[in-house]
Amino acid sequence: MKISENVGKKINEQIGHEFNAKYLYLSMSAYFGGLNLSGFAKWMKNQADEEDNHAMKLFGYLGERNGKVELGTLKAPQSDWKSPLDAFEAALAHEQKVTELIYGIVDAAKSEKDHATDAFLDWFVKEQVEEESSARAIVERLKRLGDSRSGIYLLDKELGERKD
Numbered sequence: 001m002k003i004s005e006n007v008g009k010k011i012n013e014q015i016g017h018e019f020n021a022k023y024l025y026l027s028m029s030a031y032f033g034g035l036n037l038s039g040f041a042k043w044m045k046n047q048a049d050e051e052d053n054h055a056m057k058l059f060g061y062l063g064e065r066n067g068k069v070e071l072g073t074l075k076a077p078q079s080d081w082k083s084p085l086d087a088f089e090a091a092l093a094h095e096q097k098v099t100e101l102i103y104g105i106v107d108a109a110k111s112e113k114d115h116a117t118d119a120f121l122d123w124f125v126k127e128q129v130e131e132e133s134s135a136r137a138i139v140e141r142l143k144r145l146g147d148s149r150s151g152i153y154l155l156d157k158e159l160g161e162r163k164d
Contacts, residue, residue, distance in 0.1 A: 037084065
C-alpha cells in the first residue's frame with residue numbers, strides 16, 4: 001500500500017532535518033577540532049555519521065512504500081559556540097527537537113492507521129531516547145567539570161574512544 005501524502009511529506013521533511021543535523025554535528029566536530037579536543041571532535045563526527053544513517057533509513061523506507069523522495073535545501077549550521085558545554089547543550093536541544101518531530105510523524109501515522117509506518121518509526125523513537133540520554137549525560141558531566149582542564153582532558157580522551 002502506498003504511503004499517504006501527509007505522512008510521506010512529514011518523512012521527507014524529517015529526511016531534511018536529519019541531513020541538517022549531520023551538518024550541525026560536522027560543524028561541531030570542526031569547532032572541537034579547532035580547540036584541539038580531538039575526542040570531542042570524533043564524538044561529533046560519529047554523531048554526524050549516525051544522522052546520515054537515519055536520513056538514509058527514512059529515504060529507503062519512503063521508497064519501499066512507493067512514496068516520492070523530495071530533498072530540500074540544507075541550511076548552513078552554526079559554526080561557533082561559547083564553550084564545549086554550550087555546544088553540547090545545543091546538541092541536546094537539537095535532539096529534543098528531533099524527538100518532537102519524530103513524535104509528530106508517529107502521531108500522523110497513528111491517526112491515518114498507517115500501521116507499517118508506526119511500526120517502522122518505533123526504532124526512531126527508541127533511538128531518540130538514547131540520543132537524548134547520551135547528550136544529557138555529557139552536558140551534566142561538563143557542568144560538573146566546570147573549568148577543570150584535567151577533567152576536560154579526561155573527558156576528551158573518553159569521548160575519543162567511542163566506537164560507533
